[in-house]
Amino acid sequence: MSHTVEELRATLAVIYVGGDSSEPEIRAWAEDHGYVVVGTVSSSEDHDPPGRIMELCGWNGARTVLVRDLSTLGSDLQSAHDALRKLYEAGISVVFVDRGLRVDGRTALGKLLMEMLSMATELAASHAQRQQPRRAGRPPRSISESDLMELRGRGMSVRAIAKALDVSKSTVWRKLRELESRKD
Known part of the structure; x- marks a missing residue:
């Protein structure tokens, strides 16, 4: 059975690991699910992980990045949202291995995920702003x-x-x- 170039490229993947040591589990998952791993990016070793992922994908023709879960993409919701947006804009799909969920910016599920993350980051920012301590009463007046x-x-x-x-x-x-x- 012969495969087209597009079908072969769809099986090429880059692994992205956060601060944890989940690479062996992700490699095993990739092998079990028919992915060929062409590189690994680590958040602790790369200063711009999304940039490095896009670079590796460009070199190898990969269009998929495998991550353990959403928290791997960033230390907070905003940074995870930004990383996911960059990958989507580059045409790279993201597979959340813990859920077995493949998403990209062209599908309804990918668009829904981005919208939900946008709303969650706005909510978190609003909540953090409301949690700022406030002084009771009027602000102190300044006198010479x-x-x-x-x-x-x-x-x-x-x-x-x-x-x-x-x-x-x-x-x-x-x-x-x-x-x-x-x-x-």
Whole structure:
């Protein structure tokens, strides 16, 4: 039985391993599923793994990259999404070995995965932004050190200084403590 060049290219694959040592398992999976491994890229050895994958695929005519799971593609959702987008744009399919799932940017499943990842990264960014600690109350007002020291030098009380500078007494006390701590 003879195979076309396209059919043969579809069986060529590059393995991409993250920080774990999953290469032997992925190689075994590839052999069991009819893939011919033409190279391996490691996130710990390559500064631009998607670029290196595309380079290896270009040299060997491979159009498939085998990964353990989505977390292999990036340390967070955004970096995994970016890596997957780069591979899709280069016409490279991704096989998630743990799920036995082959996806690429031309199929409905691949487009759905990219859309879901886009939504998940937006949700994660929004959630992280909401988790930022917030100060209660109004932001502290700034007052001039020279004005404060001049009024304090005249022997004015904190209440009188606050009224003269149109700030609260706590703002005056905070600034005085800040100035005292700098002297020490």
